[in-house]
Amino acid sequence: MRAFEAAARHLSFQKAAAELGVTSTAISHQIRSLEECCGQQLFRRRPRPLRLTPAGQDLFPVLRNGFDAFSAMLETISSTAEARSLRVTTTNAFASRWLVPRLPQWRKAYPDIPLEVIGTDRLLDLRTGEADVAIRYTRTVAADSGAQEMFRDRFFPMCSPALLGAGRPIMRPGDLRQHPLIHFDWLKSDSETPTWRRWWAEARAMGAGLSETANVWDLSFREETHAIEAILAGQGIAICSDVVLARELASGALVKAHELPLPGYGFYLVQPPDHPRPAVIAKFSEWIRSAL
Numbered sequence: 001m002r003a004f005e006a007a008a009r010h011l012s013f014q015k016a017a018a019e020l021g022v023t024s025t026a027i028s029h030q031i032r033s034l035e036e037c038c039g040q041q042l043f044r045r046r047p048r049p050l051r052l053t054p055a056g057q058d059l060f061p062v063l064r065n066g067f068d069a070f071s072a073m074l075e076t077i078s079s080t081a082e083a084r085s086l087r088v089t090t091t092n093a094f095a096s097r098w099l100v101p102r103l104p105q106w107r108k109a110y111p112d113i114p115l116e117v118i119g120t121d122r123l124l125d126l127r128t129g130e131a132d133v134a135i136r137y138t139r140t141v142a143a144d145s146g147a148q149e150m151f152r153d154r155f156f157p158m159c160s161p162a163l164l165g166a167g168r169p170i171m172r173p174g175d176l177r178q179h180p181l182i183h184f185d186w187l188k189s190d191s192e193t194p195t196w197r198r199w200w201a202e203a204r205a206m207g208a209g210l211s212e213t214a215n216v217w218d219l220s221f222r223e224e225t226h227a228i229e230a231i232l233a234g235q236g237i238a239i240c241s242d243v244v245l246a247r248e249l250a251s252g253a254l255v256k257a258h259e260l261p262l263p264g265y266g267f268y269l270v271q272p273p274d275h276p277r278p279a280v281i282a283k284f285s286e287w288i289r290s291a292l
Contacts, residue, residue, distance in 0.1 A: 003030035008060040085116040090135035093224040095119030126272045134270045153243035153264035155194035157257040160234040173203040180236035183220045184227035194262040
């Protein structure tokens with residue numbers, strides 16, 4: 001049908017062949033097959049020039065209009081797909097403290113591509129379509145996973161500047177015990193998660209001379225986001241990511257209570273290898289790197 005439509009439009013097998021990237025012989029074979037299906041000729045080949053038979057004249061406008069309709073619909077579908085929300089899944093803490101505050105920048109750069117942010121500490125299955133792209137938070141990924149490392153964080157003791165006050169600056173690691181320490185659950189099985197236990201071990205290894213005595217009064221939370229809200233409210237000191245809380249550190253809403261860091265994890269962009277919108281995901285990847 002494509003061969004017939006092109007040949008009927010040009011009234012030339014040669015021009016139809018050039019348009020479709022095949023030989024004139026291939027066009028002739030295709031049209032003969034179509035004529036066999038129809039049971040009658042669609043072109044008068046002799047005498048030249050090439051002309052449509054009455055049957056060909058009836059068929060041509062139907063096919064031409066059909067192809068135009070197909071093309072218009074495909075363009076509509078493509079435009080709709082480009083405008084559909086890009087569903088991004090990431091951890092609750094990264095979504096609420098890093099990604100959501102920067103969404104106005106995305107909207108300004110790409111006003112026609114809305115984002116749907118799915119904040120969850122559960123790993124969504126991209127292969128089943130639960131999300132389009134994920135920002136995974138892990139120490140390493142397999143070399144053949146296709147994941148792109150965007151950035152990597154470190155963990156510091158952080159608190160509200162009001163908590164320290166003018167009279168009680170943190171001079172030594174042990175001075176942190178003058179304040180409530182805030183803990184939150186790490187769901188990872190990694191033995192090197194950045195917890196207070198590990199931080200004290202690092203401080204002792206540096207010769208801080210700390211005892212094993214625990215704080216008299218600490219706070220513990222199941223969710224990282226709740227621990228962050230607690231330190232913002234001046235309720236204590238927590239070991240937190242310098243990427244997740246980059247804006248709060250830059251604005252002075254939070255300060256590092258001590259400069260001894262713990263290594264963190266990498267933030268990796270992950271997408272299904274056969275995703276139908278790779279160009280949109282590439283834009284998101286480029287933007288998120290620049291927004292750091």
